[in-house]
Amino acid sequence: MPVTIYDVAKEAGVGVGTVSRVLNNNPRVSSETRQRVLQVIERLNFHPSSIAQRLSLRKTLSIGVLAVYFTRPSVVERLRGIESVIADSEYDLMVYNVETPSRRDECFRSTASSSRVDGLIVISLAPADEDVGRWASAGVPVVLVDTLHPTLPCIIVDDISGGYKATEHLIKLGHTRIGFIGDPIHTAFNFRSSRDRFEGMCRALKDHGLAFDPAFHQAGEHGRESARVLTHRLLDLDDSPTAIFAASDTQAFGVLQAAKERGIQVPQELSVVGYDDVEMSEYLNLTTVHQPLFDSGLRSVDLLLHSIDTSDPAPVREQLPVHVIERSTTARPKN
Amino acid sequence: MPVTIYDVAKEAGVGVGTVSRVLNNNPRVSSETRQRVLQVIERLNFHPSSIAQRLSLRKTLSIGVLAVYFTRPSVVERLRGIESVIADSEYDLMVYNVETPSRRDECFRSTASSSRVDGLIVISLAPADEDVGRWASAGVPVVLVDTLHPTLPCIIVDDISGGYKATEHLIKLGHTRIGFIGDPIHTAFNFRSSRDRFEGMCRALKDHGLAFDPAFHQAGEHGRESARVLTHRLLDLDDSPTAIFAASDTQAFGVLQAAKERGIQVPQELSVVGYDDVEMSEYLNLTTVHQPLFDSGLRSVDLLLHSIDTSDPAPVREQLPVHVIERSTTARPKN
DNA sequence: GATAAACTTGGAACCGGTTCCACAGGCGTC
DNA sequence: GACGCCTGTGGAACCGGTTCCAAGTTTATC
Numbered sequence: 191m192p193v194t195i196y197d198v199a200k201e202a203g204v205g206v207g208t209v210s211r212v213l214n215n216n217p218r219v220s221s222e223t224r225q226r227v228l229q230v231i232e233r234l235n236f237h238p239s240s241i242a243q244r245l246s247l248r249k250t251l252s253i254g255v256l257a258v259y260f261t262r263p264s265v266v267e268r269l270r271g272i273e274s275v276i277a278d279s280e281y282d283l284m285v286y287n288v289e290t291p292s293r294r295d296e297c298f299r300s301t302a303s304s305s306r307v308d309g310l311i312v313i314s315l316a317p318a319d320e321d322v323g324r325w326a327s328a329g330v331p332v333v334l335v336d337t338l339h340p341t342l343p344c345i346i347v348d349d350i351s352g353g354y355k356a357t358e359h360l361i362k363l364g365h366t367r368i369g370f371i372g373d374p375i376h377t378a379f380n381f382r383s384s385r386d387r388f389e390g391m392c393r394a395l396k397d398h399g400l401a402f403d404p405a406f407h408q409a410g411e412h413g414r415e416s417a418r419v420l421t422h423r424l425l426d427l428d429d430s431p432t433a434i435f436a437a438s439d440t441q442a443f444g445v446l447q448a449a450k451e452r453g454i455q456v457p458q459e460l461s462v463v464g465y466d467d468v469e470m471s472e473y474l475n476l477t478t479v480h481q482p483l484f485d486s487g488l489r490s491v492d493l494l495l496h497s498i499d500t501s502d503p504a505p506v507r508e509q510l511p512v513h514v515i516e517r518s519t520t521a522r523p524k525n
Numbered sequence: 526m527p528v529t530i531y532d533v534a535k536e537a538g539v540g541v542g543t544v545s546r547v548l549n550n551n552p553r554v555s556s557e558t559r560q561r562v563l564q565v566i567e568r569l570n571f572h573p574s575s576i577a578q579r580l581s582l583r584k585t586l587s588i589g590v591l592a593v594y595f596t597r598p599s600v601v602e603r604l605r606g607i608e609s610v611i612a613d614s615e616y617d618l619m620v621y622n623v624e625t626p627s628r629r630d631e632c633f634r635s636t637a638s639s640s641r642v643d644g645l646i647v648i649s650l651a652p653a654d655e656d657v658g659r660w661a662s663a664g665v666p667v668v669l670v671d672t673l674h675p676t677l678p679c680i681i682v683d684d685i686s687g688g689y690k691a692t693e694h695l696i697k698l699g700h701t702r703i704g705f706i707g708d709p710i711h712t713a714f715n716f717r718s719s720r721d722r723f724e725g726m727c728r729a730l731k732d733h734g735l736a737f738d739p740a741f742h743q744a745g746e747h748g749r750e751s752a753r754v755l756t757h758r759l760l761d762l763d764d765s766p767t768a769i770f771a772a773s774d775t776q777a778f779g780v781l782q783a784a785k786e787r788g789i790q791v792p793q794e795l796s797v798v799g800y801d802d803v804e805m806s807e808y809l810n811l812t813t814v815h816q817p818l819f820d821s822g823l824r825s826v827d828l829l830l831h832s833i834d835t836s837d838p839a840p841v842r843e844q845l846p847v848h849v850i851e852r853s854t855t856a857r858p859k860n
Numbered sequence: 861g862a863t864a865a866a867c868t869t870g871g872a873a874c875c876g877g878t879t880c881c882a883c884a885g886g887c888g889t890c
Numbered sequence: 891g892a893c894g895c896c897t898g899t900g901g902a903a904c905c906g907g908t909t910c911c912a913a914g915t916t917t918a919t920c
Contacts, residue, residue: 192640192663194906205870210908220868237638237663241580242906245875250576252619261605270596273622282641284587285620287608303572305527305876306617328527328572414808443808470805473749473778529876540900545878555898577876580905640906 193236202230213238244305252282253494254307256297258314258379260287263440263468264483268313268335271487279495281308288315291378302328309494311335311487316380317342331497333490336383343497343506345490347481349383352512353390353435356463356479359514360433361398364522365461368395369406369424369431371417371441384409384437387465391435406431417444418451425452425460432523433461439471439478446474446519457521467515475518482510528571537565548573579640587617588829589642591632593649593714595622598803599773599818603648603670606822614830616643623650626713637663644829646670646822651715652677666832668825671718678832678841680825682816684718687847688725691770691798691814694849696733699857700768700796703730704741704759706752706780707772719744719772722800726770741766752779753786760787760795767858768796774806774813781809781854792856802850810853817845 195213199206204227211219212227219227230236244250255272257265269285276283284307288294294315301310302324310325314336317325322339325332334344360368370391373384388407395402405427408420417436421444424431436442442464449456456462464471464478471478489508496502530548534541539562546554547562554562565571579585590607592600604620611618619642623629629650636645637659645660649671652660657674660667669679695703705726707719723742730737740762743755752771756779759766771777777799784791791797799806802815824843831837 192906195908196906199870206907207870207872207909208868211869214908218868223868235662239580239640239906240638241576241583241585241640242875243908245574245576245580245877245905246907246909248576248875260608261601266596266601270622273595273620277622277628282619283621284617285608286618287605287612293612303575305574305576447808473782527876530878531876534900541877542879542901543899546899549878553898558898574876577905578878580875580907581877581879583905 192239193234195236195238198227198230198234198236201234202227248305250305250308251280252284252307253491254284254286254301254310256286256288256294256301256310256312256315258288258294260285263470264438264466265313267468267483268487271484272311272491273487275488275491275495279491288379294379299324301325302330306330309333309498311490311494312337314379314381314383316382331494331501333494333497335486335490338382338507341505343493343504343508345486345493345508345510347486347510347512349386350390350393352465352479352481353387354394355390355512355514356387356435356465357391357394358398359477359516360435360461360463360520361394361400363433363461363520365433366400367403367406367429367431367433369408369434370437371408371410371420371424371434371445372437373412374409377412384412387435387437412438412441414440414444414447417441418448419444421445421448422452425449425454432459433463433520435463437465439464439466439468439476442476442478442519443470443474446476457519459524461520461523463514463520472517477517477520478515479512480515481512486510527574528569530571530573533562533565533569533571536569537562583640585640585643586615587619587642588826589619589621589636589645591621591623591629591636591645591647591650593623593629595620598775598805599801600648602803602818603822606819606824607646607826608822609819610823610826610830614826623714629714634659636660637665641665644668644833646825646829647672649714649716649718651717666829666836668829668832670821670825673717673842676840678828678839678843680821680828680843680845682821682845682847684721685725685728687800687814687816688722688770689729690725690847690849691722691800692726692729693733694812694851695768695770695796695798695855696729696735698768698796698855701735702738702741702764702766702768704743704766704769705772706743706745706755706759706769706776708747709744712747719747722770722772747773747776749775749779749782752776753783754779756780756783757787760784760789767794768798768855770798772800774799774801774803774811777811777813777854778805778809781811792854794859796855796858798849798855807852812852812855813850814847815850816847821845
């Protein structure tokens with residue numbers, strides 16, 4: 191039987207309004223009364239029911255984060271950025287992990303029904319106009335990370351530019367036959383990062399007057415093992431690439447594995463560039479494209495909190511910088 | 526201005542009780558009335574306020590997870606196990622990340638104040654009797670993972686046995702000079718896993734009649750870089766170890782790095798065993814002790830849900846099995 | 861000493877659900 | 891036709907806070 195504000199009021203000989211004012215540091219309470227109430231609160235070990243507060247304030251005091259595959263290193267890093275801001279706020283963090291389209295739809299729907307969350311951050315999932323409409327009519331502010339929608343604030347990195355820079359790095363080293371390993375063009379979640387990185391690669395090739403051999407584009411399920419298999423396919427080609435750009439570090443690790451299995455020296459015989467700069471990349475000395483994952487999470491919460499406070503869903507589009515980190519998996523080609 | 530149950534009741538020409546009964550599939554409603562109410566709900570696009578439900582039911586419908594360093598691969602894997610069960614339940618998942626003792630204390634306290642969460646899972650953090658008392662008096666069921674308390678249900682792996690098995694594996698290969706790299710004896714969070722793994726190691730040595738050289742015990746801040754430095758210290762010794770057991774895979778990676786820096790061949794000149802079997806270990810062919818991280822999360826939610834439903838906080842102590850996975854970082858010593 | 865202004869305070873109404881109680885009406889039984 | 895039982899329904903009370911309004915008290919002003 192928990193202690194309520196009424197118990198405190200009766201015990202202190204005051205009204206509930208006064209107790210509430212004390213709880214909320216409202217200055218319109220005499221310091222004498224405040225002291226008395228505080229003592230009773232202490233003595234009865236009273237803690238206000240946060241559920242009742244939420245109902246009364248019509249705020250849920252929680253922020254939802256909707257992530258795909260939240261165990262992937264890049265997502266974890268974003269989550270850490272998000273958590274670091276929320277921990278210092280009055281909000282709680284609710285995590286929804288999505289691994290299937292049906293679960294995604296369910297989450298999109300349930301977060302739009304009123305009073306689940308005060309705000310929502312969606313990572314790497316592209317909502318349909320219909321979903322956006324539901325959130326809008328439920329009055330739930332939403333910020334997107336690593337994905338776009340015309341009417342919502344978005345935090346993105348310029349994947350096209352990232353792909354461009356990675357490729358340019360290889361071209362400047364002297365590579366002309368560059369392979370690509372990425373996600374399938376059409377994924378269940380319609381991810382665009384791998385596509386955009388490839389697009390950036392194509393532009394860089396074109397700008398430097400290089401042709402792209404369609405056989406050099408290999409796509410398969412995201413993951414190390416799949417990338418390993420695809421790499422073997424690339425290296426089986428007659429005029430195989432001297433460098434491979436992988437759409438993620440995880441996939442780059444698969445490339446390195448395949449090279450090792452064939453006894454191919456990296457970087458002497460094959461250069462490899464990844465994308466994300468996850469923690470393990472430094473350890474494995476992988477040349478990769480660094481993107482500010484932690485910061486992307488951080489900024490998304492900033493935007494969201496601002497959007498909640500001002501109910502001003504300015505469709506900001508914030509683009510964070512990327513740059514190539516040169517380590518030891520890239521070098522001039524042998525000849 | 527959201528639609529409430531009163532709007533629905535008025536529109537359908539029934540009482541609020543009837544609407545509530547329809548919402549909760551209470552059979553004591555004539556099918557004719559039910560149809561009418563459902564139509565109105567559909568037409569007004571009514572979604573019950575989950576906050577109001579929570580207040581009324583006196584349940585928060587959410588489960589808290591309190592984790593230290595939730596970006597560590599081993600913690601992430603546990604979280605994934607937890608999330609997979611909660612996603613199928615009626616509960617929401619609230620994540621609290623702890624990186625400092627003061628944040629830990631704040632979280633311990635806030636989760637104990639009533640009506641924050643219906644249940645709590647604590648990962649790797651040892652609560653004091655005082656904290657346990659607060660949760661008990663607030664009526665919040667708690668399950669511990671990877672840590673112990675006499676009056677709470679706990680999911681643990683037997684770290685002593687894990688350390689024993691890892692060491693025995695090395696001894697059977699013929700190693701007699703085995704180094705250890707682990708966390709400091711006293712950490713801010715009083716982690717016991719590293720200590721226990723070392724304890725298991727000592728027992729294995731003793732059971733096989735081997736002495737342990739105190740200089741072979743190196744402890745430092747958890748992390749790859751620190752482990753790398755400590756490894757150099759071990760290898761600088763006159764009679765340096767032929768094998769090193771690291772208290773975690775992350776630390777084992779640091780050991781491998783130091784060996785590489787010295788041009789020491791693994792496993793020919795140095796055997797290395799890790800602990801956790803995180804995803805990267807398979808890739809790096811690290812011999813390690815596998816512990817069922819995903820399952821530990823899974824089981825903890827099972828126990829917690831049971832505890833919530835029956836309010837029977839049976840202080841179960843469930844111990845999950847561990848075993849050595851032999852890969853290519855261990856071999857017979859050179860001589 | 862009358863009046864206004866400022867400061868405190870109590871408590872009803874409200875947030876939006878759930879649940880229990882009372883009651884109406886239909887039906888079967890003796 | 892008196893009684894009991896079952897089904898369906900309305901609505902008040904309740905969960906535990908916040909907030910607004912009215913009223914009481916004190917202080918300032920002339």
